[in-house]
Amino acid sequence: MSKPKDNLKSNGAVISAKTGTKESIINFLKKAMDKGVFDAVLVPMRVPAGDSFVYVLIKDKSLLKDVFPLPPVMSVQGAKAVSSVTRLGKGNMKIAAVMRPCETRATVELTKLGQTDLENITLISMDCPGVLPISDFLDDPNKGMKLFDDAAKKWDDKLMRPVCQICDKSSMVAGDIHIGTLGAKKDTFFIISNSQKGNDVLEKLAITLKENIDGWRAKVKNISEEKQKKRKKAHKDLKSEIGGLDNLLDTFSQCINCHNCMKVCPICYCRLCYFDSDKVKHPSEDYLQRAESKGSIRFLPDTLLFQTGRMMHMSYSCVSCGACEDACPVSIPVAQIFSMIADETQGLFDYVSGRDVEEPLPLIAYKEEELHEMEDAND
Amino acid sequence: MSKDEEFMPKILAFLCNWCSYAGADLAGTSRLKYPPSILPIRVMCSSRVDPLFIIKAYLGGADGVLVAGCHPGDCHYEKGNYYTRRRFVMLKEVVKGLGLEPERIRLSWISASEGNKYVEVTTEFTEKIKKLGKNSAKNKIFL
Ligand code: SF4
Ligand code: SF4
Numbered sequence A: 001m002s003k004p005k006d007n008l009k010s011n012g013a014v015i016s017a018k019t020g021t022k023e024s025i026i027n028f029l030k031k032a033m034d035k036g037v038f039d040a041v042l043v044p045m046r047v048p049a050g051d052s053f054v055y056v057l058i059k060d061k062s063l064l065k066d067v068f069p070l071p072p073v074m075s076v077q078g079a080k081a082v083s084s085v086t087r088l089g090k091g092n093m094k095i096a097a098v099m100r101p102c103e104t105r106a107t108v109e110l111t112k113l114g115q116t117d118l119e120n121i122t123l124i125s126m127d128c129p130g131v132l133p134i135s136d137f138l139d140d141p142n143k144g145m146k147l148f149d150d151a152a153k154k155w156d157d158k159l160m161r162p163v164c165q166i167c168d169k170s171s172m173v174a175g176d177i178h179i180g181t182l183g184a185k186k187d188t189f190f191i192i193s194n195s196q197k198g199n200d201v202l203e204k205l206a207i208t209l210k211e212n213i214d215g216w217r218a219k220v221k222n223i224s225e226e227k228q229k230k231r232k233k234a235h236k237d238l239k240s241e242i243g244g245l246d247n248l249l250d251t252f253s254q255c256i257n258c259h260n261c262m263k264v265c266p267i268c269y270c271r272l273c274y275f276d277s278d279k280v281k282h283p284s285e286d287y288l289q290r291a292e293s294k295g296s297i298r299f300l301p302d303t304l305l306f307q308t309g310r311m312m313h314m315s316y317s318c319v320s321c322g323a324c325e326d327a328c329p330v331s332i333p334v335a336q337i338f339s340m341i342a343d344e345t346q347g348l349f350d351y352v353s354g355r356d357v358e359e360p361l362p363l364i365a366y367k368e369e370e371l372h373e374m375e376d377a378n379d
Numbered sequence B: 001m002s003k004d005e006e007f008m009p010k011i012l013a014f015l016c017n018w019c020s021y022a023g024a025d026l027a028g029t030s031r032l033k034y035p036p037s038i039l040p041i042r043v044m045c046s047s048r049v050d051p052l053f054i055i056k057a058y059l060g061g062a063d064g065v066l067v068a069g070c071h072p073g074d075c076h077y078e079k080g081n082y083y084t085r086r087r088f089v090m091l092k093e094v095v096k097g098l099g100l101e102p103e104r105i106r107l108s109w110i111s112a113s114e115g116n117k118y119v120e121v122t123t124e125f126t127e128k129i130k131k132l133g134k135n136s137a138k139n140k141i142f143l
Protein backbone atom coordinates (compact mmCIF):
# COMPACT_ATOMS: atom_id res chain seq x y z
CA MET A 1 0.00 0.00 0.00
CA SER A 2 1.47 3.43 0.65
CA LYS A 3 5.20 3.66 1.28
CA PRO A 4 7.66 2.34 2.12
CA LYS A 5 7.38 -0.12 -0.70
CA ASP A 6 10.75 -1.66 -0.01
CA ASN A 7 9.90 -3.02 3.36
CA LEU A 8 9.26 -6.46 2.00
CA LYS A 9 12.82 -6.62 0.89
CA SER A 10 14.02 -6.01 4.40
CA ASN A 11 13.28 -7.85 7.58
CA GLY A 12 10.39 -9.09 9.59
CA ALA A 13 9.71 -10.30 13.08
CA VAL A 14 9.70 -13.86 14.30
CA ILE A 15 6.83 -14.52 16.66
CA SER A 16 6.68 -17.47 18.97
CA ALA A 17 3.57 -19.58 18.50
CA LYS A 18 3.91 -22.26 21.15
CA THR A 19 0.15 -22.43 21.61
CA GLY A 20 -0.44 -22.77 17.88
CA THR A 21 -0.53 -20.27 15.03
CA LYS A 22 -4.23 -19.55 15.29
CA GLU A 23 -4.03 -18.79 19.01
CA SER A 24 -0.98 -16.60 18.52
CA ILE A 25 -2.70 -14.59 15.82
CA ILE A 26 -5.68 -14.16 18.14
CA ASN A 27 -3.33 -13.03 20.91
CA PHE A 28 -1.75 -10.55 18.57
CA LEU A 29 -5.17 -9.11 17.70
CA LYS A 30 -6.19 -9.05 21.34
CA LYS A 31 -3.05 -7.25 22.38
CA ALA A 32 -3.59 -4.71 19.62
CA MET A 33 -7.11 -4.09 20.86
CA ASP A 34 -5.90 -3.84 24.47
CA LYS A 35 -3.45 -1.16 23.46
CA GLY A 36 -6.04 0.69 21.43
CA VAL A 37 -4.14 0.15 18.18
CA PHE A 38 -7.37 -1.27 16.77
CA ASP A 39 -10.87 -0.43 17.98
CA ALA A 40 -12.39 -3.36 16.13
CA VAL A 41 -11.41 -6.43 14.16
CA LEU A 42 -13.07 -7.71 11.00
CA VAL A 43 -12.38 -11.43 10.87
CA PRO A 44 -14.08 -14.73 9.93
CA MET A 45 -15.99 -16.67 12.60
CA ARG A 46 -17.73 -20.02 12.46
CA VAL A 47 -21.52 -19.80 12.57
CA PRO A 48 -23.26 -21.54 15.49
CA ALA A 49 -24.56 -24.33 13.25
CA GLY A 50 -20.92 -25.04 12.44
CA ASP A 51 -21.43 -25.37 8.72
CA SER A 52 -20.28 -21.98 7.51
CA PHE A 53 -18.05 -19.01 8.24
CA VAL A 54 -18.91 -15.34 8.05
CA TYR A 55 -17.03 -12.14 8.65
CA VAL A 56 -17.81 -10.47 11.95
CA LEU A 57 -16.87 -6.98 13.04
CA ILE A 58 -15.77 -7.51 16.62
CA LYS A 59 -15.90 -4.69 19.14
CA ASP A 60 -15.97 -6.88 22.25
CA LYS A 61 -12.51 -8.37 22.46
CA SER A 62 -13.64 -11.25 24.62
CA LEU A 63 -15.24 -12.63 21.45
CA LEU A 64 -11.89 -12.82 19.70
CA LYS A 65 -11.25 -16.27 21.16
CA ASP A 66 -13.85 -17.71 18.81
CA VAL A 67 -12.55 -16.30 15.54
CA PHE A 68 -11.10 -18.26 12.64
CA PRO A 69 -8.46 -16.18 10.86
CA LEU A 70 -8.02 -18.89 8.22
CA PRO A 71 -11.35 -20.68 7.76
CA PRO A 72 -11.60 -23.83 5.62
CA VAL A 73 -14.06 -22.26 3.18
CA MET A 74 -14.61 -18.83 1.66
CA SER A 75 -18.31 -18.23 2.21
CA VAL A 76 -17.86 -14.47 1.92
CA GLN A 77 -15.08 -12.79 -0.02
CA GLY A 78 -13.39 -10.55 2.56
CA ALA A 79 -13.16 -7.60 0.17
CA LYS A 80 -16.93 -7.49 0.14
CA ALA A 81 -16.92 -7.26 3.93
CA VAL A 82 -14.40 -4.39 3.95
CA SER A 83 -16.34 -2.60 1.28
CA SER A 84 -19.62 -3.01 3.16
CA VAL A 85 -18.07 -1.48 6.25
CA THR A 86 -16.32 1.46 4.57
CA ARG A 87 -18.09 2.16 1.30
CA LEU A 88 -19.89 5.15 2.73
CA GLY A 89 -16.85 6.53 4.48
CA LYS A 90 -14.05 5.56 6.76
CA GLY A 91 -15.85 6.06 10.09
CA ASN A 92 -13.99 6.86 13.25
CA MET A 93 -12.76 3.42 14.25
CA LYS A 94 -9.42 1.82 13.55
CA ILE A 95 -10.21 -1.60 12.17
CA ALA A 96 -7.96 -4.57 11.49
CA ALA A 97 -9.27 -6.69 8.61
CA VAL A 98 -7.85 -10.21 8.65
CA MET A 99 -8.08 -12.17 5.44
CA ARG A 100 -6.47 -14.27 2.73
CA PRO A 101 -4.18 -12.77 0.06
CA CYS A 102 -6.80 -12.95 -2.71
CA GLU A 103 -9.16 -11.08 -0.40
CA THR A 104 -6.69 -8.28 0.36
CA ARG A 105 -5.96 -8.07 -3.36
CA ALA A 106 -9.64 -7.74 -4.17
CA THR A 107 -9.83 -5.06 -1.48
CA VAL A 108 -7.05 -3.17 -3.23
CA GLU A 109 -8.94 -3.42 -6.52
CA LEU A 110 -12.16 -2.22 -4.90
CA THR A 111 -10.24 0.69 -3.45
CA LYS A 112 -9.17 1.72 -6.93
CA LEU A 113 -12.80 1.45 -7.93
CA GLY A 114 -13.81 3.80 -5.14
CA GLN A 115 -15.65 1.13 -3.16
CA THR A 116 -13.70 1.23 0.08
CA ASP A 117 -12.00 3.77 2.26
CA LEU A 118 -8.91 2.20 3.73
CA GLU A 119 -7.71 5.13 5.80
CA ASN A 120 -8.70 3.52 9.08
CA ILE A 121 -8.30 -0.08 7.93
CA THR A 122 -5.21 -2.17 8.47
CA LEU A 123 -5.22 -5.09 6.06
CA ILE A 124 -3.67 -8.21 7.53
CA SER A 125 -3.12 -11.20 5.27
CA MET A 126 -1.55 -14.59 5.78
CA ASP A 127 -0.04 -17.43 3.78
CA CYS A 128 -2.96 -19.34 2.33
CA PRO A 129 -3.03 -23.10 1.78
CA GLY A 130 -6.25 -22.77 -0.26
CA VAL A 131 -9.84 -23.42 0.72
CA LEU A 132 -12.16 -26.38 0.31
CA PRO A 133 -15.04 -26.19 -2.16
CA ILE A 134 -18.09 -25.05 -0.19
CA SER A 135 -20.15 -27.97 -1.45
CA ASP A 136 -17.54 -30.49 -0.21
CA PHE A 137 -17.43 -28.80 3.17
CA LEU A 138 -21.20 -28.78 3.50
CA ASP A 139 -21.34 -32.53 2.94
CA ASP A 140 -19.78 -33.00 6.35
CA PRO A 141 -18.55 -29.83 8.07
CA ASN A 142 -16.78 -31.60 10.94
CA LYS A 143 -14.92 -33.87 8.60
CA GLY A 144 -14.20 -30.82 6.47
CA MET A 145 -12.63 -29.03 9.43
CA LYS A 146 -10.33 -31.93 10.03
CA LEU A 147 -9.43 -32.46 6.38
CA PHE A 148 -8.63 -28.78 6.03
CA ASP A 149 -6.48 -28.74 9.16
CA ASP A 150 -4.48 -31.73 8.00
CA ALA A 151 -4.11 -30.40 4.48
CA ALA A 152 -3.08 -26.96 5.73
CA LYS A 153 -0.43 -28.47 7.99
CA LYS A 154 1.07 -30.42 5.13
CA TRP A 155 0.45 -27.63 2.63
CA ASP A 156 -1.26 -30.23 0.52
CA ASP A 157 -3.70 -28.71 -1.95
CA LYS A 158 -5.31 -31.71 -3.57
CA LEU A 159 -8.61 -31.32 -1.71
CA MET A 160 -8.68 -27.57 -2.21
CA ARG A 161 -10.67 -25.85 -4.95
CA PRO A 162 -9.21 -26.22 -8.46
CA VAL A 163 -8.51 -22.51 -8.63
CA CYS A 164 -6.59 -22.70 -5.32
CA GLN A 165 -4.52 -25.57 -6.66
CA ILE A 166 -3.21 -23.25 -9.37
CA CYS A 167 -2.91 -20.10 -7.25
CA ASP A 168 0.58 -18.65 -7.59
CA LYS A 169 -0.19 -15.68 -5.34
CA SER A 170 -1.12 -17.48 -2.14
CA SER A 171 1.49 -15.51 -0.19
CA MET A 172 1.29 -12.25 -2.11
CA VAL A 173 1.46 -9.33 0.26
CA ALA A 174 -0.99 -6.67 -0.82
CA GLY A 175 -2.09 -5.34 2.55
CA ASP A 176 -0.29 -3.68 5.42
CA ILE A 177 0.83 -6.64 7.50
CA HIS A 178 1.42 -10.23 6.48
CA ILE A 179 1.67 -13.32 8.61
CA GLY A 180 4.06 -15.79 7.07
CA THR A 181 3.91 -19.39 8.21
CA LEU A 182 5.91 -20.88 5.34
CA GLY A 183 9.56 -21.50 6.03
CA ALA A 184 9.17 -20.61 9.72
CA LYS A 185 10.83 -22.70 12.39
CA LYS A 186 8.64 -24.94 14.50
CA ASP A 187 6.28 -23.03 16.78
CA THR A 188 7.01 -19.67 15.18
CA PHE A 189 5.72 -17.48 12.36
CA PHE A 190 6.89 -14.37 10.61
CA ILE A 191 5.32 -10.95 10.76
CA ILE A 192 6.07 -8.79 7.77
CA SER A 193 5.14 -5.18 7.20
CA ASN A 194 4.28 -3.82 3.78
CA SER A 195 3.43 -0.20 4.50
CA GLN A 196 4.03 2.72 6.78
CA LYS A 197 0.72 1.89 8.43
CA GLY A 198 1.95 -1.64 9.06
CA ASN A 199 5.19 -0.29 10.51
CA ASP A 200 3.30 2.04 12.85
CA VAL A 201 1.00 -0.69 14.10
CA LEU A 202 3.88 -3.04 14.80
CA GLU A 203 5.88 -0.32 16.48
CA LYS A 204 3.03 0.41 18.87
CA LEU A 205 2.98 -3.28 19.72
CA ALA A 206 6.72 -3.23 20.33
CA ILE A 207 7.27 -5.73 17.52
CA THR A 208 10.57 -4.93 15.90
CA LEU A 209 11.29 -5.97 12.34
CA LYS A 210 14.86 -7.02 12.79
CA GLU A 211 14.94 -10.64 11.82
CA ASN A 212 15.85 -12.16 8.56
CA ILE A 213 12.91 -13.51 6.56
CA ASP A 214 14.88 -15.17 3.79
CA GLY A 215 13.51 -18.54 4.86
CA TRP A 216 9.96 -17.38 4.19
CA ARG A 217 10.89 -15.69 0.97
CA ALA A 218 12.68 -18.72 -0.42
CA LYS A 219 9.81 -21.05 0.39
CA VAL A 220 7.25 -18.65 -1.08
CA LYS A 221 9.27 -18.30 -4.25
CA ASN A 222 9.52 -22.02 -4.53
CA ILE A 223 5.82 -22.63 -4.13
CA SER A 224 4.72 -19.85 -6.42
CA GLU A 225 7.07 -20.95 -9.19
CA GLU A 226 5.76 -24.46 -8.93
CA LYS A 227 2.17 -23.24 -8.94
CA GLN A 228 2.86 -20.97 -11.87
CA LYS A 229 3.87 -23.95 -13.93
CA LYS A 230 0.75 -25.83 -12.87
CA ARG A 231 -1.34 -22.79 -13.63
CA LYS A 232 0.00 -22.37 -17.15
CA LYS A 233 -0.60 -26.01 -17.89
CA ALA A 234 -4.10 -26.00 -16.38
CA HIS A 235 -5.05 -22.93 -18.38
CA LYS A 236 -3.70 -24.46 -21.54
CA ASP A 237 -5.70 -27.64 -20.99
CA LEU A 238 -8.78 -25.62 -20.10
CA LYS A 239 -8.45 -23.61 -23.27
CA SER A 240 -8.44 -26.65 -25.47
CA GLU A 241 -11.43 -27.96 -23.57
CA ILE A 242 -13.63 -24.87 -23.67
CA GLY A 243 -12.16 -22.83 -26.54
CA GLY A 244 -14.19 -22.13 -29.67
CA LEU A 245 -17.83 -21.26 -30.02
CA ASP A 246 -19.17 -24.80 -29.87
CA ASN A 247 -17.16 -25.80 -26.82
CA LEU A 248 -18.04 -22.56 -25.10
CA LEU A 249 -21.70 -23.15 -25.72
CA ASP A 250 -21.36 -26.65 -24.32
CA THR A 251 -19.54 -25.32 -21.26
CA PHE A 252 -22.14 -22.71 -20.47
CA SER A 253 -25.21 -24.52 -21.71
CA GLN A 254 -26.11 -25.69 -18.18
CA CYS A 255 -26.00 -22.11 -16.90
CA ILE A 256 -29.30 -21.34 -15.17
CA ASN A 257 -28.86 -17.56 -15.42
CA CYS A 258 -28.93 -17.09 -11.67
CA HIS A 259 -26.07 -14.56 -11.86
CA ASN A 260 -24.71 -15.90 -8.58
CA CYS A 261 -21.23 -15.82 -10.04
CA MET A 262 -21.54 -12.08 -10.50
CA LYS A 263 -23.29 -11.45 -7.20
CA VAL A 264 -20.57 -13.05 -5.09
CA CYS A 265 -17.70 -11.63 -7.12
CA PRO A 266 -15.88 -9.02 -5.04
CA ILE A 267 -15.00 -7.04 -8.15
CA CYS A 268 -18.55 -6.86 -9.51
CA TYR A 269 -19.59 -4.01 -7.29
CA CYS A 270 -22.09 -2.31 -9.60
CA ARG A 271 -25.38 -1.66 -7.80
CA LEU A 272 -27.21 -2.64 -10.96
CA CYS A 273 -25.42 -4.93 -13.35
CA TYR A 274 -26.07 -4.20 -17.00
CA PHE A 275 -27.21 -7.82 -17.31
CA ASP A 276 -29.86 -7.36 -14.63
CA SER A 277 -31.04 -4.06 -16.05
CA ASP A 278 -33.83 -3.15 -18.43
CA LYS A 279 -31.19 -2.81 -21.13
CA VAL A 280 -31.34 -6.55 -21.66
CA LYS A 281 -35.11 -6.65 -21.75
CA HIS A 282 -36.21 -6.29 -25.32
CA PRO A 283 -39.58 -5.92 -27.01
CA SER A 284 -41.00 -9.13 -28.42
CA GLU A 285 -40.42 -8.04 -32.01
CA ASP A 286 -36.72 -8.12 -31.26
CA TYR A 287 -36.87 -11.75 -30.15
CA LEU A 288 -39.11 -12.65 -33.04
CA GLN A 289 -36.65 -11.12 -35.41
CA ARG A 290 -33.81 -13.08 -33.88
CA ALA A 291 -35.89 -16.24 -33.99
CA GLU A 292 -36.64 -15.58 -37.59
CA SER A 293 -33.04 -15.10 -38.62
CA LYS A 294 -31.83 -18.22 -36.75
CA GLY A 295 -34.92 -20.35 -36.92
CA SER A 296 -35.28 -20.29 -33.13
CA ILE A 297 -33.85 -18.62 -30.07
CA ARG A 298 -33.09 -19.91 -26.60
CA PHE A 299 -34.77 -18.52 -23.48
CA LEU A 300 -33.42 -17.06 -21.35
CA PRO A 301 -31.14 -15.76 -24.07
CA ASP A 302 -27.64 -14.29 -24.05
CA THR A 303 -25.97 -16.59 -21.54
CA LEU A 304 -22.66 -16.36 -23.33
CA LEU A 305 -23.01 -12.62 -23.71
CA PHE A 306 -23.32 -12.34 -19.95
CA GLN A 307 -20.13 -14.33 -19.39
CA THR A 308 -18.06 -12.59 -22.05
CA GLY A 309 -19.47 -9.21 -21.06
CA ARG A 310 -18.45 -9.78 -17.48
CA MET A 311 -14.98 -10.80 -18.61
CA MET A 312 -14.68 -7.59 -20.52
CA HIS A 313 -15.91 -5.46 -17.68
CA MET A 314 -13.86 -6.93 -14.86
CA SER A 315 -11.26 -9.53 -15.87
CA TYR A 316 -8.41 -7.04 -15.46
CA SER A 317 -9.30 -6.88 -11.76
CA CYS A 318 -10.16 -10.56 -11.23
CA VAL A 319 -8.07 -12.00 -8.39
CA SER A 320 -8.85 -15.66 -9.12
CA CYS A 321 -10.45 -16.00 -5.70
CA GLY A 322 -12.86 -18.72 -6.81
CA ALA A 323 -15.94 -17.23 -5.16
CA CYS A 324 -17.86 -17.40 -8.44
CA GLU A 325 -17.15 -21.08 -8.90
CA ASP A 326 -18.15 -21.91 -5.33
CA ALA A 327 -21.43 -20.11 -5.95
CA CYS A 328 -22.33 -21.74 -9.23
CA PRO A 329 -25.12 -24.24 -8.57
CA VAL A 330 -24.42 -26.18 -11.74
CA SER A 331 -20.65 -26.55 -11.29
CA ILE A 332 -19.46 -24.58 -14.28
CA PRO A 333 -15.72 -23.95 -13.79
CA VAL A 334 -16.34 -20.20 -13.85
CA ALA A 335 -13.32 -19.18 -11.77
CA GLN A 336 -10.95 -21.35 -13.73
CA ILE A 337 -12.18 -19.76 -16.94
CA PHE A 338 -12.06 -16.26 -15.50
CA SER A 339 -8.59 -16.79 -14.06
CA MET A 340 -7.39 -17.92 -17.48
CA ILE A 341 -8.80 -14.85 -19.21
CA ALA A 342 -7.66 -12.59 -16.37
CA ASP A 343 -4.05 -13.72 -16.70
CA GLU A 344 -4.20 -12.85 -20.37
CA THR A 345 -5.89 -9.46 -20.14
CA GLN A 346 -3.77 -8.38 -17.18
CA GLY A 347 -0.65 -9.60 -18.95
CA LEU A 348 -1.34 -7.22 -21.83
CA PHE A 349 -0.72 -4.27 -19.57
CA ASP A 350 1.79 -5.91 -17.27
CA TYR A 351 -0.84 -5.47 -14.61
CA VAL A 352 -1.37 -7.69 -11.58
CA SER A 353 -4.70 -7.20 -9.84
CA GLY A 354 -4.29 -6.13 -6.25
CA ARG A 355 -0.53 -5.75 -6.41
CA ASP A 356 -0.38 -2.08 -5.60
CA VAL A 357 -3.07 0.43 -4.81
CA GLU A 358 -1.07 3.13 -6.64
CA GLU A 359 -1.06 1.18 -9.89
CA PRO A 360 -3.88 2.57 -12.07
CA LEU A 361 -6.55 0.26 -13.46
CA PRO A 362 -5.44 -0.57 -17.00
CA LEU A 363 -8.56 0.73 -18.71
CA ILE A 364 -8.49 4.17 -17.16
CA ALA A 365 -4.86 4.72 -18.06
CA TYR A 366 -3.09 4.97 -21.40
CA LYS A 367 0.15 5.90 -23.05
CA GLU A 368 0.12 7.96 -26.19
CA GLU A 369 2.63 5.71 -27.84
CA GLU A 370 1.52 2.13 -27.38
CA LEU A 371 -0.38 -0.70 -28.99
CA HIS A 372 0.10 0.62 -32.50
CA GLU A 373 0.02 -2.95 -33.73
CA MET A 374 -3.72 -2.91 -33.02
CA GLU A 375 -4.39 0.00 -35.33
CA ASP A 376 -5.57 -0.92 -38.80
CA ALA A 377 -4.49 -4.48 -38.13
CA ASN A 378 -5.97 -6.71 -40.77
CA ASP A 379 -4.54 -9.98 -39.56
CA MET B 1 -18.83 -17.28 -59.88
CA SER B 2 -19.82 -19.96 -57.42
CA LYS B 3 -22.44 -19.33 -54.76
CA ASP B 4 -19.83 -19.03 -51.97
CA GLU B 5 -17.97 -16.23 -53.66
CA GLU B 6 -21.12 -14.19 -53.80
CA PHE B 7 -21.34 -14.06 -50.03
CA MET B 8 -21.62 -10.43 -49.00
CA PRO B 9 -20.77 -10.07 -45.33
CA LYS B 10 -22.63 -7.90 -42.88
CA ILE B 11 -20.16 -5.67 -41.10
CA LEU B 12 -21.21 -3.38 -38.31
CA ALA B 13 -19.16 -0.18 -38.25
CA PHE B 14 -19.09 2.06 -35.19
CA LEU B 15 -17.94 5.41 -36.55
CA CYS B 16 -17.18 8.39 -34.37
CA ASN B 17 -19.18 11.47 -35.21
CA TRP B 18 -16.29 13.89 -35.54
CA CYS B 19 -13.85 12.02 -37.74
CA SER B 20 -14.74 8.65 -39.10
CA TYR B 21 -18.40 9.27 -39.79
CA ALA B 22 -17.43 12.49 -41.54
CA GLY B 23 -14.81 10.49 -43.44
CA ALA B 24 -17.47 8.03 -44.55
CA ASP B 25 -19.67 10.93 -45.51
CA LEU B 26 -16.88 12.43 -47.59
CA ALA B 27 -16.41 9.10 -49.35
CA GLY B 28 -20.11 9.24 -50.18
CA THR B 29 -20.23 12.82 -51.37
CA SER B 30 -17.05 12.27 -53.40
CA ARG B 31 -18.88 9.39 -55.05
CA LEU B 32 -16.14 6.94 -54.11
CA LYS B 33 -17.15 3.32 -54.39
CA TYR B 34 -17.14 1.24 -51.25
CA PRO B 35 -18.59 -2.17 -50.47
CA PRO B 36 -22.26 -2.49 -49.54
CA SER B 37 -21.31 -4.74 -46.61
CA ILE B 38 -21.00 -1.92 -44.11
CA LEU B 39 -23.79 -0.99 -41.71
CA PRO B 40 -22.62 2.23 -40.10
CA ILE B 41 -23.60 3.25 -36.58
CA ARG B 42 -22.70 6.76 -35.57
CA VAL B 43 -21.37 7.23 -32.05
CA MET B 44 -20.18 10.49 -30.54
CA CYS B 45 -16.70 9.11 -29.89
CA SER B 46 -14.98 5.77 -30.47
CA SER B 47 -14.71 5.54 -26.68
CA ARG B 48 -18.50 5.36 -26.49
CA VAL B 49 -18.24 1.83 -27.83
CA ASP B 50 -18.43 -0.49 -24.86
CA PRO B 51 -16.61 -3.73 -25.78
CA LEU B 52 -19.92 -5.32 -24.95
CA PHE B 53 -21.47 -3.78 -28.09
CA ILE B 54 -18.83 -5.47 -30.16
CA ILE B 55 -19.18 -8.87 -28.59
CA LYS B 56 -22.94 -8.56 -28.75
CA ALA B 57 -22.74 -7.88 -32.46
CA TYR B 58 -20.36 -10.78 -32.93
CA LEU B 59 -22.45 -13.26 -30.95
CA GLY B 60 -25.51 -11.88 -32.68
CA GLY B 61 -24.06 -13.02 -35.97
CA ALA B 62 -22.37 -9.94 -37.44
CA ASP B 63 -19.70 -11.18 -39.82
CA GLY B 64 -17.38 -8.37 -38.85
CA VAL B 65 -17.24 -5.40 -36.52
CA LEU B 66 -15.28 -2.26 -37.28
CA VAL B 67 -14.60 0.48 -34.79
CA ALA B 68 -13.26 3.67 -36.30
CA GLY B 69 -12.30 6.94 -34.66
CA CYS B 70 -10.09 9.97 -35.00
CA HIS B 71 -6.34 9.48 -35.20
CA PRO B 72 -4.59 9.45 -31.81
CA GLY B 73 -4.17 13.00 -30.64
CA ASP B 74 -7.12 14.21 -32.74
CA CYS B 75 -10.06 12.89 -30.69
CA HIS B 76 -12.70 15.58 -30.30
CA TYR B 77 -12.68 14.75 -26.60
CA GLU B 78 -8.88 14.75 -26.57
CA LYS B 79 -8.17 11.30 -25.19
CA GLY B 80 -11.21 9.15 -25.92
CA ASN B 81 -9.49 7.11 -28.57
CA TYR B 82 -6.54 6.28 -26.31
CA TYR B 83 -9.02 4.56 -24.02
CA THR B 84 -10.69 2.95 -27.02
CA ARG B 85 -7.38 1.46 -28.04
CA ARG B 86 -6.79 -0.13 -24.63
CA ARG B 87 -10.31 -1.50 -24.43
CA PHE B 88 -10.02 -2.80 -27.92
CA VAL B 89 -6.82 -4.71 -27.28
CA MET B 90 -8.40 -6.16 -24.15
CA LEU B 91 -11.50 -7.19 -26.03
CA LYS B 92 -9.40 -8.88 -28.68
CA GLU B 93 -7.48 -10.74 -26.00
CA VAL B 94 -10.71 -12.02 -24.43
CA VAL B 95 -12.03 -13.08 -27.82
CA LYS B 96 -8.75 -14.78 -28.65
CA GLY B 97 -8.54 -16.36 -25.20
CA LEU B 98 -11.93 -17.98 -25.68
CA GLY B 99 -10.93 -19.39 -29.02
CA LEU B 100 -13.33 -17.12 -30.91
CA GLU B 101 -12.35 -15.09 -33.94
CA PRO B 102 -10.43 -11.87 -33.27
CA GLU B 103 -9.98 -11.52 -37.05
CA ARG B 104 -13.57 -10.42 -37.32
CA ILE B 105 -12.93 -7.34 -35.25
CA ARG B 106 -10.99 -4.33 -36.42
CA LEU B 107 -9.95 -0.92 -35.15
CA SER B 108 -8.98 1.88 -37.55
CA TRP B 109 -8.35 5.57 -37.39
CA ILE B 110 -10.08 7.51 -40.16
CA SER B 111 -10.10 11.29 -40.17
CA ALA B 112 -12.80 13.55 -41.60
CA SER B 113 -10.67 14.22 -44.67
CA GLU B 114 -9.82 10.59 -45.32
CA GLY B 115 -12.71 9.52 -47.53
CA ASN B 116 -10.27 7.37 -49.44
CA LYS B 117 -9.01 5.68 -46.28
CA TYR B 118 -12.59 4.86 -45.39
CA VAL B 119 -12.90 3.14 -48.74
CA GLU B 120 -9.60 1.32 -48.30
CA VAL B 121 -10.38 0.09 -44.81
CA THR B 122 -13.90 -1.07 -45.59
CA THR B 123 -12.83 -2.76 -48.82
CA GLU B 124 -9.88 -4.51 -47.26
CA PHE B 125 -11.92 -5.64 -44.25
CA THR B 126 -14.79 -6.83 -46.41
CA GLU B 127 -12.40 -8.88 -48.53
CA LYS B 128 -10.93 -10.47 -45.48
CA ILE B 129 -14.33 -11.32 -44.00
CA LYS B 130 -15.38 -12.78 -47.32
CA LYS B 131 -12.43 -15.12 -47.07
CA LEU B 132 -13.34 -16.06 -43.50
CA GLY B 133 -16.87 -16.81 -44.53
CA LYS B 134 -20.04 -16.48 -42.53
CA ASN B 135 -19.94 -16.02 -38.77
CA SER B 136 -21.03 -19.38 -37.43
CA ALA B 137 -22.71 -17.68 -34.44
CA LYS B 138 -25.47 -16.75 -36.84
CA ASN B 139 -26.95 -20.22 -36.73
CA LYS B 140 -26.43 -21.07 -33.09
CA ILE B 141 -29.81 -21.45 -31.53
CA PHE B 142 -28.59 -21.99 -27.98
CA LEU B 143 -26.46 -18.89 -27.84
S1 SF4 C 1 -23.43 -18.96 -11.14
FE1 SF4 C 1 -23.29 -20.55 -12.75
S2 SF4 C 1 -25.44 -20.90 -13.34
FE2 SF4 C 1 -25.44 -18.96 -12.21
S3 SF4 C 1 -25.19 -17.37 -13.83
FE3 SF4 C 1 -23.12 -17.88 -13.09
S4 SF4 C 1 -22.39 -19.48 -14.52
FE4 SF4 C 1 -24.64 -19.35 -14.75
S1 SF4 D 1 -14.51 -13.47 -11.38
FE1 SF4 D 1 -14.60 -15.13 -9.84
S2 SF4 D 1 -12.43 -15.55 -9.40
FE2 SF4 D 1 -12.48 -13.53 -10.39
S3 SF4 D 1 -12.60 -12.04 -8.69
FE3 SF4 D 1 -14.74 -12.48 -9.34
S4 SF4 D 1 -15.40 -14.16 -7.98
FE4 SF4 D 1 -13.14 -14.06 -7.82
Ligand code: FES
Residues within 6 Å of the ligand: B016, B017, B018, B019, B020, B044, B045, B046, B047, B068, B069, B070, B074, B075, B076, B077, B080, B081
Ligand atom coordinates in the same frame (compact mmCIF):
# COMPACT_ATOMS: atom_id res chain seq x y z
S1 FES E 1 -14.30 11.88 -31.20
FE1 FES E 1 -13.41 10.63 -32.74
S2 FES E 1 -12.41 9.15 -31.48
FE2 FES E 1 -13.17 10.49 -29.96
